[in-house]
Amino acid sequence: MSVPTDYDLSLRDVLKFFPPSTTAVKDVSLDVGPGTFTVLLGLSGSGKSTLLRLLNGLHTPTEGEVRVLGTDVAQAGRSELRRLRRDIGMVFQQFHLVGSMSTLENVCTGALGSLRGPRVGLFSYPKSVRQRALEQLERVGLADHRFQRADTLSGGQQQRVAVARALVQRPRILLADEPVASLDPESSNQVMSLIARIAREDSLTVVCSLHQVELALQWGDRVFGLRHGELVLDDSSCNITHERAMSIYGNSAVLPAAAGAGAAATSGAAL
Numbered sequence: 299m300s301v302p303t304d305y306d307l308s309l310r311d312v313l314k315f316f317p318p319s320t321t322a323v324k325d326v327s328l329d330v331g332p333g334t335f336t337v338l339l340g341l342s343g344s345g346k347s348t349l350l351r352l353l354n355g356l357h358t359p360t361e362g363e364v365r366v367l368g369t370d371v372a373q374a375g376r377s378e379l380r381r382l383r384r385d386i387g388m389v390f391q392q393f394h395l396v397g398s399m400s401t402l403e404n405v406c407t408g409a410l411g412s413l414r415g416p417r418v419g420l421f422s423y424p425k426s427v428r429q430r431a432l433e434q435l436e437r438v439g440l441a442d443h444r445f446q447r448a449d450t451l452s453g454g455q456q457q458r459v460a461v462a463r464a465l466v467q468r469p470r471i472l473l474a475d476e477p478v479a480s481l482d483p484e485s486s487n488q489v490m491s492l493i494a495r496i497a498r499e500d501s502l503t504v505v506c507s508l509h510q511v512e513l514a515l516q517w518g519d520r521v522f523g524l525r526h527g528e529l530v531l532d533d534s535s536c537n538i539t540h541e542r543a544m545s546i547y548g549n550s551a552v553l554p555a556a557a558g559a560g561a562a563a564t565s566g567a568a569l
């Protein structure tokens with residue numbers, strides 16, 4: 299069910315339990331306004347991927363409510379969920395490209411959600427899709443590599459192709475699950491800078507999980523910190539010191555923000 303809302307993403311008292319005994323996300327409530335670049339920080343196993351999967355409907359909450367673009371994800375029918383997923387681009391740590399396909403064909407696959415039937419080979423895609431895919435490859439600086447096999451690209455290049463693939467479906471939201479975890483520091487910065495630039499240009503709402511505090515504070519408008527599935531930090535990045543961000547990894551309780559955690563406005567413009 300879709301209802302108008304000021305937020306692109308809203309979680310209310312969300313809990314995700316995996317039998318027999320894992321509570322991956324516990325009592326999480328948060329709102330993200332349009333155009334906000336949000337970073338999820340937390341140790342391995344803190345629930346970041348689970349939260350991202352709740353947002354794109356791959357998991358349903360055990361308790362609570364997840365709303366994306368006004369739609370209650372758990373209540374959405376199949377066609378509503380399909381429509382919603384077209385508004386959500388995904389980028390993964392391991393790129394998930396088809397190595398034997400050309401770069402351009404990989405980007406075209408981003409449009410599969412809006413096409414009928416299977417596609418095999420670049421020319422099985424409509425010209426409009428191929429054109430759009432090439433435009434996105436140009437944006438990520440890889441148009442010259444369009445006919446190159448994806449598995450011959452560097453890791454950083456493969457992740458830029460994956461970003462282009464996510465953009466082909468013209469998403470409103472981009473979910474990136476540790477997009478730089480497999481990359482060296484220089485490629486990591488390139489990919490983060492690329493995602494931030496495109497998010498700004500396309501007014502995308504981004505949720506990006508990261509392990510690196512420096513990158514979170516550099517690129518995020520807003521940072522959510524998770525520990526054992528609980529939200530222990532929620533503030534604008536400009537209010538967060540390195541020490542405070544690091545505290546989510548340690549034993550100490552999270553230091554409260556000067557203005558109070560969670561007090562941050564949630565639209566990108568307000569941050």
Ligand SMILES: Nc1ncnc2c1ncn2[C@@H]1O[C@H](COP(=O)(O)OP(=O)(O)OP(=O)(O)O)[C@@H](O)[C@H]1O
Pocket residue numbers: 316317320321322340341342343344345346347348349
């Ligand atoms: N499908 C599942 N079935 C059972 N347990 C799961 C499932 N998915 C995640 N978990 C568990 O939930 C907890 C949170 O996992 P999650 O992958 O969300 O953490 P994460 O912060 O993304 O970790 P990482 O940084 O290593 O990717 C972990 O204990 C994990 O083992």
